[in-house]
Amino acid sequence: MGTIRLRRFIQDMTRLVEAGGAEACLSQGASLLRQLVATADWLPPAFAEAGPRYRQYLLHCDPFERFSLVSFVWGKGQRTPIHDHGVWGLVGQLRGAEVSTEYRLGPAGTPPRPGRRDSLRPGEVATVSQATYDIHTVENAAPEVSISIHCYGGNIGAIRRRSFDPETGAAQAFVSGYANDTLPNIWAGSPAA
Amino acid sequence: MGTIRLRRFIQDMTRLVEAGGAEACLSQGASLLRQLVATADWLPPAFAEAGPRYRQYLLHCDPFERFSLVSFVWGKGQRTPIHDHGVWGLVGQLRGAEVSTEYRLGPAGTPPRPGRRDSLRPGEVATVSQATYDIHTVENAAPEVSISIHCYGGNIGAIRRRSFDPETGAAQAFVSGYANDTLPNIWAGSPAA
Numbered sequence: 001m002g003t004i005r006l007r008r009f010i011q012d013m014t015r016l017v018e019a020g021g022a023e024a025c026l027s028q029g030a031s032l033l034r035q036l037v038a039t040a041d042w043l044p045p046a047f048a049e050a051g052p053r054y055r056q057y058l059l060h061c062d063p064f065e066r067f068s069l070v071s072f073v074w075g076k077g078q079r080t081p082i083h084d085h086g087v088w089g090l091v092g093q094l095r096g097a098e099v100s101t102e103y104r105l106g107p108a109g110t111p112p113r114p115g116r117r118d119s120l121r122p123g124e125v126a127t128v129s130q131a132t133y134d135i136h137t138v139e140n141a142a143p144e145v146s147i148s149i150h151c152y153g154g155n156i157g158a159i160r161r162r163s164f165d166p167e168t169g170a171a172q173a174f175v176s177g178y179a180n181d182t183l184p185n186i187w188a189g190s191p192a193a
Numbered sequence: 194m195g196t197i198r199l200r201r202f203i204q205d206m207t208r209l210v211e212a213g214g215a216e217a218c219l220s221q222g223a224s225l226l227r228q229l230v231a232t233a234d235w236l237p238p239a240f241a242e243a244g245p246r247y248r249q250y251l252l253h254c255d256p257f258e259r260f261s262l263v264s265f266v267w268g269k270g271q272r273t274p275i276h277d278h279g280v281w282g283l284v285g286q287l288r289g290a291e292v293s294t295e296y297r298l299g300p301a302g303t304p305p306r307p308g309r310r311d312s313l314r315p316g317e318v319a320t321v322s323q324a325t326y327d328i329h330t331v332e333n334a335a336p337e338v339s340i341s342i343h344c345y346g347g348n349i350g351a352i353r354r355r356s357f358d359p360e361t362g363a364a365q366a367f368v369s370g371y372a373n374d375t376l377p378n379i380w381a382g383s384p385a386a
């Protein structure tokens with residue numbers, strides 16, 4: 001059952017990126033992601049394990065890197081640095097709760113200033129993009145493990161991005177990578193598997 | 194290194210199935226598969242383990258099931274029943290040695306008769322299709338574990354196929370499924386992964 005849900009999302013999202021256009025991917029992708037995070041039972045436990053830092057498990061990447069789907073797992077109190085993406089992104093809350101806080105860069109040497117805050121409860125979806133905001137922090141707002149499912153308009157683990165010093169706003173390049181060497185086999189639900 | 198090799202095959206094969214045509218997939222796919230099995234170091238050990246029966250590990254399935262890539266792992270003496278595919282297929286030998294023997298169905302109640310035999314050494318590629326032959330057995334022809342990499346024009350683990358009784362030729366439906374719940378993460382080779 002679970003793998004079929006994930007499979008449908010991947011198929012529908014592949015059709016969206018083939019049709020092209022970041023706006024359509026964001027608006028129609030948000031509907032798809034809302035359906036995906038409407039239940040939490042489909043994520044295999046191997047992609048839901050918390051660690052000493054928040055973890056990013058790749059669930060699927062389009063063969064041409066037009067989109068990727070990632071399970072973010074946050075232990076209690078864990079949060080990201082201030083960072084950007086450079087591609088559109090969708091965040092769907094699966095379990096727990098998270099807060100995304102926008103940051104705006106000021107003059108060189110000054111702290112980035114917080115902007116919009118998005119609080120996410122299970123089943124809710126938020127977006128990042130050049131059209132809304134691209135620089136933020138995300139933090140676990142629940143007293144236990146939180147899990148969100150992210151979909152990005154690229155292979156997010158391989159994209160050269162920037163994090164920003166909270167005191168000076170100074171940018172530093174980073175590539176996040178992924179925590180996992182294996183992906184869910186969404187085609188495993190056949191007899192004799 | 195290894196995951197990049199696999200990634201390239203998947204990208205190139207996706208372009209081939211998008212262009213369409215079983216003949217192009219077979220002829221150009223054979224070249225791609227020959228490159229893939231030219232070295233054997235890229236297959237992660239989790240997809241190279243033999244079991245009490247031969248195993249079929251899915252490595253990748255196209256989101257629209259236009260092709261699948263499978264690692265077949267054969268213990269000493271293991272062989273398939275006589276079976277068909279219903280889609281084009283490419284078999285590339287990675288380690289060890291295998292023999293594919295064509296079978297032709299006779300009148301009802303009579304044994305299928307063996308036809309063409311393909312002996313495969315590491316680096317070699319054979320094909321199955323309606324244009325050559327679609328019914329065969331495959332057996333491990335080496336005194337140790339053999340591994341071949343198969344690419345099919347569909348999601349082979351989910352296709353309803355037929356096996357044939359060696360005495361009577363009677364057909365029985367089967368769906369092979371896959372041995373694995375996780376796939377290789379071909380995008381894992383990023384920093385901080």
Ligand SMILES: [Fe+3]
Nearest residue numbers: 083085136138
């Ligand atoms: Fe982010």
Ligand SMILES: [Fe+3]
Nearest residue numbers: 276278329331
């Ligand atoms: Fe076969």
Ligand SMILES: [Mg+2]
Nearest residue numbers: 311312313314
């Ligand atoms: Mg030969």
